[in-house]
Amino acid sequence: MNLTTKFVLALVLATSAVLVVDGYVTVRQAVVFFEDDMRRQAELTGRGLADLVEDAWRLGNQERAIKVVEEAHAERPTMGIRWVWLDASLGNSHAPVAPAELLRPVSRGSEVFFKGLDAKGDKRLYAYVPVAVDPARLAALEISQSLAPLNEYVRSTILRTALLAALILALSTCLFLFLGVKMVAQPLQALIEQTRRIGEGDLSPAPAVHGRDELAKLARALNAMCVQLAQALERARTETDARMAATEQLRHADRLHTVGRLASGVAHEIGTPLNVISIRAGQIARGDLPSQEASECANIIVAQVKRITTIVRGLLDFSRRRRLSRTPSSLRAIVRQSLDLLEPLAKKSRISLSVAGEEMPDVAHVDADLVQQLLMNLLMNALQATPEGGRVEVAVLRERVRPPVDVGGSEGEHLCVQVRDNGAGIPAENIPHVFEPFFTTKDVGEGTGLGLSVAYGIVRDHGGWIDVTSRIGEGTCFSVHLPLEDRPCPQES
Numbered sequence: 001m002n003l004t005t006k007f008v009l010a011l012v013l014a015t016s017a018v019l020v021v022d023g024y025v026t027v028r029q030a031v032v033f034f035e036d037d038m039r040r041q042a043e044l045t046g047r048g049l050a051d052l053v054e055d056a057w058r059l060g061n062q063e064r065a066i067k068v069v070e071e072a073h074a075e076r077p078t079m080g081i082r083w084v085w086l087d088a089s090l091g092n093s094h095a096p097v098a099p100a101e102l103l104r105p106v107s108r109g110s111e112v113f114f115k116g117l118d119a120k121g122d123k124r125l126y127a128y129v130p131v132a133v134d135p136a137r138l139a140a141l142e143i144s145q146s147l148a149p150l151n152e153y154v155r156s157t158i159l160r161t162a163l164l165a166a167l168i169l170a171l172s173t174c175l176f177l178f179l180g181v182k183m184v185a186q187p188l189q190a191l192i193e194q195t196r197r198i199g200e201g202d203l204s205p206a207p208a209v210h211g212r213d214e215l216a217k218l219a220r221a222l223n224a225m226c227v228q229l230a231q232a233l234e235r236a237r238t239e240t241d242a243r244m245a246a247t248e249q250l251r252h253a254d255r256l257h258t259v260g261r262l263a264s265g266v267a268h269e270i271g272t273p274l275n276v277i278s279i280r281a282g283q284i285a286r287g288d289l290p291s292q293e294a295s296e297c298a299n300i301i302v303a304q305v306k307r308i309t310t311i312v313r314g315l316l317d318f319s320r321r322r323r324l325s326r327t328p329s330s331l332r333a334i335v336r337q338s339l340d341l342l343e344p345l346a347k348k349s350r351i352s353l354s355v356a357g358e359e360m361p362d363v364a365h366v367d368a369d370l371v372q373q374l375l376m377n378l379l380m381n382a383l384q385a386t387p388e389g390g391r392v393e394v395a396v397l398r399e400r401v402r403p404p405v406d407v408g409g410s411e412g413e414h415l416c417v418q419v420r421d422n423g424a425g426i427p428a429e430n431i432p433h434v435f436e437p438f439f440t441t442k443d444v445g446e447g448t449g450l451g452l453s454v455a456y457g458i459v460r461d462h463g464g465w466i467d468v469t470s471r472i473g474e475g476t477c478f479s480v481h482l483p484l485e486d487r488p489c490p491q492e493s
Contacts, residue, residue, distance in 0.1 A: 016169060026157065027154060030154065035125065042129075049081065052068050054132055054133060069141065080142075081143050083131075084128075084140055084141070086100070086103055087137065087138065097144070103140070110130070111129050113128075122147075123151075126143070127144070128143075198222075198229075203227075205227060274304075331415055332362045338376050339355065351392060354394070370458045375417065378419040378480075382419055382421040385423030385424060386423040390423065395420070398413065398415060416480065419477070420476070423476060426476055434452050436453065464482040
């Protein structure tokens with residue numbers, strides 16, 4: 001049942017109730033008025049006739065007194081007037097119709113009214129007016145009137161009231177329906193359609209609604225809200241695009257900084273095969289080698305060139321700008337690729353790099369390049385914090401944990417990549433700030449303070465989080481938690 005039907009039904013029921021109550025009160029008042037009028041007539045007639053009867057009786061003319069009553073009865077055909085003795089037994093012509101217990105007030109000089117049936121079974125109103133004629137015997141005038149006119153009047157009043165109520169009810173129902181459809185149903189349907197369009201993303205304002213009622217005000221408020229939402233959405237899109245562009249620039253700058261740090265370590269790796277190529281090429285150029293040795297030198301040169309190409313391609317791939325693109329990837333494979341790139345720097349500092357943990361399913365839905373970038377940042381920090389002869393260990397684990405409150409979500413399976421070193425550790429007062437942009441404790445020129453901030457952003461983009469534990473003099477452990485399922489990230493939602 002829609003709102004208009006409920007509204008009209010409520011008004012019709014309320015109107016019907018008012019009309020029924022009004023009809024009942026009207027009929028009731030009419031009955032009371034009619035009965036009062038009949039009683040008044042009977043009382044006036046009885047009192048006037050009682051005086052005549054008493055005068056005639058006092059003059060000793062009893063027959064004349066009774067004849068006055070009979071003449072009054074003949075003059076008023078609508079009334080029945082009788083002389084009655086209150087002590088007359090039932091069946092006597094002068095016995096009253098009313099029961100004796102109801103006529104006791106007559107003995108005290110009061111009139112009594114009684115509704116009863118006559119000999120024909122018709123309902124009548126009886127009035128008993130005391131007549132003081134004989135101190136030893138109580139007499140009264142019995143005046144009766146038929147209630148048939150009253151019943152006819154009640155029926156006509158009920159019929160007239162019912163017809164009037166039906167007419168008013170029909171007119172009010174039509175009026176309520178018209179007003180309900182025009183003023184409630186149609187505006188509400190328009191508002192429902194507009195809210196449906198808003199829910200589907202259509203923020204175009206609806207046609208202007210005229211009027212001063214609440215629904216018109218609501219429609220204008222919805223139109224204003226659509227305009228404001230459209231403007232806010234456009235601003236949000238612009239800000240999001242700008243933020244994403246700034247994030248990409250920040251990540252790219254961090255990549256280039258990392259590439260610069262890698263260049264010093266890679267230079268040795270490239271220099272060694274270049275020296276081999278130079279020596280072998282010189283031997284071939286002088287022509288003092290047998291053909292078989294010349295062929296072996298050529299093969300060595302090809303192998304060294306492939307080695308150099310692989311190293312340079314890895315650096316180029318790492319430094320290339322990319323957007324978030326998730327694919328099923330093995331975290332252990334990403335860890336090994338990152339360790340291969342950092343191996344020259346680790347050798348230069350005589351730091352051992354190793355992968356710990358048992359082989360297990362380690363595939364997660366991630367952007368492999370961005371995950372490699374965050375691991376490179378964590379590993380670079382670990383290498384810089386580890387003294388010569390130290391060690392950096394990477395472990396890939398599978399844990400069932402509940403995400404922190406700021407990340408949200410229920411408890412579930414996560415892949416955890418731990419980067420541990422045995423360096424100097426991080427002071428407790430600095431741990432809350434390690435992921436803040438440009439926060440660094442390194443000397444000038446050794447870091448930008450962006451590496452951990454970029455790593456934090458990459459993990460959050462994947463729906464994960466980073467935990468840090470550290471002890472002074474014992475080392476630091478960064479734990480990267482990534483969900484196994486494809487959890488929506490802020491940029492994708």
